[in-house]
Amino acid sequence: xxxxxxxxxxxxxxxxxxxxxxxCARDSxxxxxxxxxxxxxxxADGGASGRGEAGNAGTxxxxxxxxxTGEAGVGTAGRPSPPVFDANTIVMSSCYQRSAxxxxxxxxxxxxxxxxxxxxxxxxPITDSQTCETDFKRTATDQPTKWEITQQALVESLxxxxxxxxxxxxxxxxxxxxxxxxxxxxxxxxxxxxxxxxIEGSLRNVQPGGxxxxxxxxxxxxxxxxxxxxxxxxxxxxxxxxxxDGKQSxxxxxxxxxxxxxxxxxxxxxxxxxxxxxxxxxxxxxxIGVPGSEQDQRTLSRIALAGMTARPGCEENRNCHFDLSGxxxxxxxxxxxxxxxxxxxxxxxxxxxxxxxxxLDLVNLLFRMHGNERRIIPQDTxxxxxxxxxxxxxxxxxxxxxxxxxxxxVKADPDIQLExxxxxxxxxxx
Amino acid sequence: MEGGAGxxxxxxxxxxxxxxxxxxxxxxxxxxxxxxxxxxxxxAFDWTATLPSRGMCAGGRFxxxxxxxxxxxxxxxxxxxxxxxIVLDLIGPTEAxxxxxxxxxxxxxxxxxxxxxxxxxxxxLCAGNGFMGQVQETNVTQAQLGPLITFLxxxxxxxxxxxxxxxxxxxxxxxSLTGEITMLIGGGTCxxxxxxxxxx
Numbered sequence: 102x103x104x105x106x107x108x109x110x111x112x113x114x115x116x117x118x119x120x121x122x123x124x125c126a127r128d129s130x131x132x133x134x135x136x137x138x139x140x141x142x143x144x145a146d147g148g149a150s151g152r153g154e155a156g157n158a159g160t161x162x163x164x165x166x167x168x169x170t171g172e173a174g175v176g177t178a179g180r181p182s183p184p185v186f187d188a189n190t191i192v193m194s195s196c197y198q199r200s201a202x203x204x205x206x207x208x209x210x211x212x213x214x215x216x217x218x219x220x221x222x223x224x225x226p227i228t229d230s231q232t233c234e235t236d237f238k239r240t241a242t243d244q245p246t247k248w249e250i251t252q253q254a255l256v257e258s259l260x261x262x263x264x265x266x267x268x269x270x271x272x273x274x275x276x277x278x279x280x281x282x283x284x285x286x287x288x289x290x291x292x293x294x295x296x297x298x299x300i301e302g303s304l305r306n307v308q309p310g311g312x313x314x315x316x317x318x319x320x321x322x323x324x325x326x327x328x329x330x331x332x333x334x335x336x337x338x339x340x341x342x343x344x345x346d347g348k349q350s351x352x353x354x355x356x357x358x359x360x361x362x363x364x365x366x367x368x369x370x371x372x373x374x375x376x377x378x379x380x381x382x383x384x385x386x387x388x389i390g391v392p393g394s395e396q397d398q399r400t401l402s403r404i405a406l407a408g409m410t411a412r413p414g415c416e417e418n419r420n421c422h423f424d425l426s427g428x429x430x431x432x433x434x435x436x437x438x439x440x441x442x443x444x445x446x447x448x449x450x451x452x453x454x455x456x457x458x459x460x461l462d463l464v465n466l467l468f469r470m471h472g473n474e475r476r477i478i479p480q481d482t483x484x485x486x487x488x489x490x491x492x493x494x495x496x497x498x499x500x501x502x503x504x505x506x507x508x509x510x511v512k513a514d515p516d517i518q519l520e521x522x523x524x525x526x527x528x529x530x531x
Numbered sequence: 532m533e534g535g536a537g538x539x540x541x542x543x544x545x546x547x548x549x550x551x552x553x554x555x556x557x558x559x560x561x562x563x564x565x566x567x568x569x570x571x572x573x574x575a576f577d578w579t580a581t582l583p584s585r586g587m588c589a590g591g592r593f594x595x596x597x598x599x600x601x602x603x604x605x606x607x608x609x610x611x612x613x614x615x616x617i618v619l620d621l622i623g624p625t626e627a628x629x630x631x632x633x634x635x636x637x638x639x640x641x642x643x644x645x646x647x648x649x650x651x652x653x654x655x656l657c658a659g660n661g662f663m664g665q666v667q668e669t670n671v672t673q674a675q676l677g678p679l680i681t682f683l684x685x686x687x688x689x690x691x692x693x694x695x696x697x698x699x700x701x702x703x704x705x706x707s708l709t710g711e712i713t714m715l716i717g718g719g720t721c722x723x724x725x726x727x728x729x730x731x
Contacts, residue, residue: 282580284706288591288729299591302622317578324576333566355579373576381571452567498569 188467188475191525196463198524201454203466205511205519206337206500207265208446209289209329212255213322215345216272220248220309224392225429233393234347237309247346247391250432252304255344258439259297263447263515266292267335270300271325273318274311279353281317283325289335314353315345316365316373319386319404323377326384339384340446341377341408342439346393348400366400374407380497385409387442388422391435395426410445449508450500451493454521461495465522468507470514478507478519480527492529590630592730593708594618599723601641601716613721615639619664619708621655621701630655630701637666639693639716647671647693647716655701655708662708666695671717691717697725 191197218237222228227241239246245253259268269289274280287303290296322341329335349362349369359365377384386408390401398419405411405422415421423438425431454464467475481492486504493501503511511517597617600610615638621630635651653664671691692715699710706729714721 281578284729286590288706290730320576320578321580324578327570327574327576330567331570331572336567358577358579376574377576380569382574383570499567 186477186525186528188465188477188522191465191467191477191522191528192475194525196525197522198463200467200520200522203451203454203519203521205265205503206448206450206452207267207291208262208338208340208443208448209267209326209335210262210269210340210342210443210446211285211289211322211326212268212270213318213341213343214251214255214270214272215313215315215347216248216307216309216311217274217313217347217350218310219313219346219393220251221246222393223247224250224431227429230346230393230395230426245432246309247393247431248309251344251391251435254432254435254439255304256297256301258436258443259292259300261440261443262292264292265515266443266446267337268292268296268300270303271318271322272307273314274353276311279312279314279317279350281314281321283321283328285322285325289326289329312350312353313345313347315343315347315349316359316369317353317355319343319369320373323373323382323384327377327382336452338446338448338450340387340442341384342387342389342442343401343404344389344391345397345401346391348394348397370400370403370407374404378407378409383498387445389435389438389442390422390424390426391431392426392428394424398422398424398426410442447512449503449511450496451503451519453495453499453501454523461501462527463524465525465528466493466501467520467522468511469518469520471516475520477528478503479529481505481529590621592618592620593727594730595708595725595727597637597712597723597725599712599714599721601719601721604717604719611642611719613639613641613714613716613723617651617712617725617727619651619653619727621708632664635664637695639714641716645671649693651697653697660701662697662699662701662710664697666693666697666712666714668692668694693717695721699725 186194192200219230219233221237221239222233223239223241223244224247227244262268267289268287269285270287271285275282275286286307287296287300290299319341326335326339326341330339349366351362354360354362354365359368374386376382377386386404387410388401388405388408390398394401401424402411402415402417402419402421406415406417411421412423423442425434425438428434451466453461461480466478466480468478469475479492480494481490481504482494484490486494486496486502490504491506493503493507496502502508511519595617596614598612598614601613602610604611617637618635619632620634622633632651632653635653637649637651639647639649647669649669650667651664652667653662655662669692671693695712695714697710697712699708701708708727708729710725712721712723712725
């Protein structure tokens with residue numbers, strides 16, 4: 102209970118700190134939002150986006166209709182204008198057409214977990230990986246196996262996920278041989294307390310056994326997630342998190358698609374993973390290699406790279422994945438890696454409203470905290486999202502992304518309400 | 532954000548419906564619930580899935596509806612429509628050869644209207660993915676009926692019970708469990724299809 106209270110206090114402090122930053126920004130926005138002569142952005146009747154260029158004088162009057170009077174927008178080409186309206190002005194103005202509540206797109210995560218026989222070994226130094234490959238047994242009965250360590254780390258790390266996240270679990274193999282299937286053992290579902298229990302129960306019930314059909318399991322995980330998305334049964338960002346201690350088994354090939362472990366692995370790395378990560382599918386693949394995976398570092402690293410989850414500054418053939426292969430006691434590092442992965446799945450993307458007239462030039466995004474007044478989240482395309490932008494930016498796939506402190510704010514406080522307002526010129530950054 | 536306005540705009544069954552629409556009645560569900568138009572329907576990921584009896588069993592919660600016509604009921608000279616819902620929690624280790632019904636409930640609603648609840652037992656045999664189950668015999672007590680219907684029912688069918696059997700098949704590819712249910716309700720017989728879907 103005290104832990105929960107501490108987390109709540111910490112969250113409030115974080116939100117407060119972010120608000121201080123945004124509050125400063127807002128003050129300057131308020132200065133700028135009073136449309137006075139010589140200060141207006143592109144007026145509504147100009148149909149401009151708020152990035153107005155010189156000469157596009159607004160004809161409206163200041164006041165409740167919100168149309169700015171005066172000369173050009175203050176921006177220069179390529180530089181967004183500052184916001185000129187506050188949130189309340191926008192919703193009361195004549196340009197206002199409609200609004201729609203929205204929310205951060207939830208992550209959909211399918212864990213694809215290796216339960217091959219070698220996971221029954223104790224990790225090094227009790228059982229070295231080479232011995233484990235030939236003799237799948239637990240040498241020290243009073244010490245946890247690789248499987249037990251993985252189970253525990255997964256259960257603990259899932260506590261870091263917001264309840265909007267959807268999580269499922271697949272194991273490979275599903276038959277103590279090479280069996281794989283698109284349907285997960287734990288179907289993807291919102292990570293409610295009940296779903297956590299289902300996952301924990303599933304992990305407890307499964308025992309290591311069989312070969313390593315890594316490629317088939319990954320390919321069919323993509324199929325399952327993509328099918329769900331096409332059917333409209335999930336929305337949001339999609340991730341596969343692959344956890345393995347070994348490499349594809351030769352016996353688990355799928356001729357004529359691929360007739361050896363090497364062929365199948367190349368098919369995965371060069372074909373399936375990039376295709377899954379590409380637009381039109383949009384599934385990113387995280388890879389965690391636990392002890393035993395040292396023999397396949399290169400492949401796992403390349404999967405992470407192709408899966409758009411490469412670690413910063415990594416070497417393509419070595420460590421673009423989470424490489425825990427050299428760690429004997431890998432429980433804590435695995436949990437750390439999982440929390441890192443799950444943190445990365447929490448993006449700040451929002452689906453754009455359907456068919457806004459005038460495109461995004463006539464869309465504004467507002468937020469409201471705990472019943473307080475609405476505030477504008479400005480559009481900010483003046484810098485890359487991860488390089489100083491403070492606002493929202495359109496991205497591929499019919500989405501927009503919150504950047505900077507706004508992203509941190511909505512991550513820190515899940516109760517924040519987001520709302521699109523359609524019809525008025527988009528407001529630029531403070 | 533869970534639940535909320537149920538009208539997920541054009542979307543699927545599992546969308547996080549928003550907390551209600553705003554001015555234009557277009558809630559978050561309407562935005563997030565639609566199928567992403569940028570998805571490529573032609574993108575295919577092919578691999579040979581494991582054959583039945585070797586991993587085709589996928590547990591989880593399955594829920595859906597059934598419907599049948601009640602024949603030969605003492606109070607009803609003509610067939611009467613009976614409908615309702617079924618929820619089954621199928622569990623079992625990944626390698627198991629059976630998935631057991633850990634929790635099963637059926638809610639039967641007749642046209643009268645009367646409503647009964649009963650438990651369901653059963654299992655999916657992974658060899659062939661066949662499902663066999665039975666509706667636990669349940670006394671249709673007075674508490675479950677309106678006073679007038681109860682009186683007539685008790686007169687015509689003393690010690691009335693509800694019982695039945697289900698037979699079907701789990702289809703892992705479509706995440707569905709479909710088949711036929713046969714029930715005896717207070718002396719009447721009712722047989723019809725059921726259609727359950729895995730819940731996400």
